Amino acid sequence: MKIDKILESYDSFRESGLEDRFFKHQDLMRILDRHSGDFNTELAGHSLEGREIRLLTVGTGPCKVFLWSQMHGDETTGTMALMDLLNFLKHQAGSPISTLLLSACTLYLLPMVNPDGAERFSRRNAQQIDINRDYLRAASAEAKVLKAMHEKIKPSFGFNLHDQSNLWGVKNSTYPAALSFLAPAFDEPGSLNDNRGQAIQVIACIKDSLLGMLPGKIGLFDDTFEPRAFGDNFQKAGTATILIEGGSIIGDRKFQEVRKMVFAAILAGLSAISSASYLQNTTDNYLSIPKNTKSLFHILICDVFFQGIRTSIGINYEPVPTSDGNSIECFYSIEDIGDLSTMNAYQVYQADKMQIYGDIVYDCPADFDLVHGTETILSFKQGILQSK
The missing domain is CATH 3.40.630.10 (Zn peptidases)
Structure with a gap:
């Protein structure tokens, strides 16, 4: 067959x-x-x-x-x-x-x-x-x-x-x-x-x-x-x-x-x-x-300059059902920071020419902006994705 x-x-x-x-x-x-x-x-x-x-x-x-x-x-x-x-x-x-x-x-x-x-x-x-x-x-x-x-x-x-x-x-x-x-x-x-x-x-x-x-x-x-x-x-x-x-x-x-x-x-x-x-x-x-x-993240930011070094940031979301059970809300947190060259993601951002504004804290809600020039690429507020 x-x-x-x-x-x-x-x-x-x-x-x-x-x-x-x-x-x-x-x-x-x-x-x-x-x-x-x-x-x-x-x-x-x-x-x-x-x-x-x-x-x-x-x-x-x-x-x-x-x-x-x-x-x-x-x-x-x-x-x-x-x-x-x-x-x-x-x-x-x-x-x-x-x-x-x-x-x-x-x-x-x-x-x-x-x-x-x-x-x-x-x-x-x-x-x-x-x-x-x-x-x-x-x-x-x-x-x-x-x-x-x-x-x-x-x-x-x-x-x-x-x-x-x-x-x-x-x-x-x-x-x-x-x-x-x-x-x-x-x-x-x-x-x-x-x-x-x-x-x-x-x-x-x-x-x-x-x-x-x-x-x-x-x-x-x-x-x-x-x-x-x-x-x-x-x-x-x-x-x-x-x-x-x-x-x-x-x-x-x-x-x-x-x-x-x-x-x-x-x-x-x-x-x-x-x-x-x-x-x-x-x-x-x-x-x-x-x-x-x-071996996967939901979002992977590669080679961004952060705290004095070039590093990568892995971000995952926790899906939480809405009260009516008809959709989910996604709450993003910082899953890993460091050498993530062996990992992949659903969305990958090559960020060597981008800047991060805000806090990046391991195992805490994502709360930062990723910016390229005057353009905001990603924006998180207390774990909620605002834009991308």
Whole structure:
């Protein structure tokens, strides 16, 4: 299967009802209602604030595959990609890829596990609990739902869909990580058993399918065992669990290109599973994926004269959701000062002929002007970007 060829017609099945990252539960419900006549839909449970969490079942094949998204309410790319997948399966009904996938697999989709967090565009739920650290106690309503669905389905494979910070880069690359993958560990030593080995093989197939479209932009996430996390425990329970982290692409401000790549990664993984082609791939291929690394700033000011020396200044922002959950506000702080020649940024300013007016204090809010002659290039007031 040539993923790049399928993506040529992506706009024909892209879910147009989800246009940005700030969509809410009611937006998703309208889409799921539209699909109710085509795919089996059931109520999986409710969030703390009473919002429905629905499970969709697609296909009739013997291999059970569980796909869940938005455990963190502000990580929306996976939910978008799952809705694109539903449209693709309808759009491609009767095609060789759709027929193979749906005859070999039964897909169980649980989109928007954390609808209360989505309402606020918040990582955590209404009780301020990180659901992905609530497997053991399952104190939150949402963790109970996710855990119960996994126990009911008993899937052979699982796709754990997340978004990662846009400050993650790829080792030995100047790019941000557009996608990152992981076959989570199921114990402290990071042992390898059959199902984790299968997850590794599937990820290697996904990497092979997408690397030509994302050269230098695919990373491998840290595999430190987290005993409270769902992915690690599902791996432990016998489900070959594949973590997909949507990242960032420079210029893709609304994360729609990343969304397309997450869809492509899911489809490539499902294709490898349904055709059993993953069995031909290797652990070494998986381990060849470069590690994620923190090698990026949001803004990098290079070679500016400051406090008697030529130096560079790295600036990052902390995104804070607005009270209505429909946008974010960015609060900038000084992340680093010094030799930053090995780093990259979304915006780079070569400032050897510029001047700084104001205070530059490490680990404090940005509060200065960057000026070239009579022109103000950047202006910050107590962490708020005034102009650029």
